[in-house]
Amino acid sequence: MKKLFAIIAAILCFCSSGAQVITSIGEQNMKIPKEDKKTETKPVTPKSQLPEIDTTSVYYAYVDSAQLFIKKKDWSNAESFIMKAIVSEPSNKNNSLLLSNLATIQRNQGKLPEALKNYNMALDMTPNAVTLLMNRASLLVELDSLEMASSDYERVTKLDPLQEEARFNHGMIALERQDAVTAKADFEEMLRYNPNSLLANEGLGFMHKALGNYAKATQYLSEVIKASPSVSLLGNRADCYLMMRRLNEASEDIANALQVAPDDGYLYLLRARLNRMRYENEAAKRDVQLAIDHGIDPAIAKEILQVAN
Secondary structure, eight states: OHHHHHHHHHHHHHHHOOOOOOOSOSGGGGTOOGGGSOOOOOOOOOGGGSOOOOTTSHHHHHHHHHHHHHHTTOHHHHHHHHHHHHHHOTTOTTHHHHHHHHHHHHHHTTOHHHHHHHHHHHHHHOTTOHHHHHHHHHHHHHTTOHHHHHHHHHHHHHHOTTOHHHHHHHHHHHHHTTOHHHHHHHHHHHHHHOTTOHHHHHHHHHHHHHTTOHHHHHHHHHHHHHHSOOHHHHHHHHHHHHHTTOHHHHHHHHHHHHHHOTTOHHHHHHHHHHHHHTTOHHHHHHHHHHHHHTTOOHHHHHHHHHHHO
């Protein structure tokens, strides 16, 4: 069971890793729900009478330079110019967006504590910004602060019930904590909003796998694989097939996944189990070594051989 939840955690990290860099200034880009913005009615000013933003100011010059470096993925220079912009106008209302981008850029450089600090500061300024909450939550997953990440994802689902990624990740964290009740509620709620949700089917597949309902798990995983196959899904379905001793189907999934990801140690571990179940002991030993060579913990890999001895 411990190995299974480690795999779930890895999937969660993968799903959460795409922190967004916002490339244009404006409140709409923070994805703040309409009901959380000011609702008082004001006279509509004709566009011709609206005050123009001085894009020639030092602040916007720094922002423009930062955006150019972001496009080039020159994170060091992008970070430098965003910090210069913030220092030049510390009270500018757009600094929440800049702090978010600064945090994401720092994250890309491995500066995780600094990134978390700046996400926190940005959210102090705009606490209901969905993009910011998603970015911080994914960083918290990376930092293994799952309880705090779960709180951010839950907040997003309250602000935007249609945000599938947030609800999926909230459910996956619940699975990691062996809370199948919460996970099931999350995935079924996703289906209520979107009966064709692939993420909901994926989540239910992982949930049933965690509960040992392998036949049910393969049904859900197969639905997702039909529409959007991936190495992770094929590997997890192969694992379910092995648990049900459906060796030919497991073999096919492993082979298909290895064609795409020949450096994935987990797949060699699955194939070692398959070969051990077929009493092909020498092939199993070779695959255990391949699994170790591709990053699997030797103690975990060698258990495959010991279990069947």
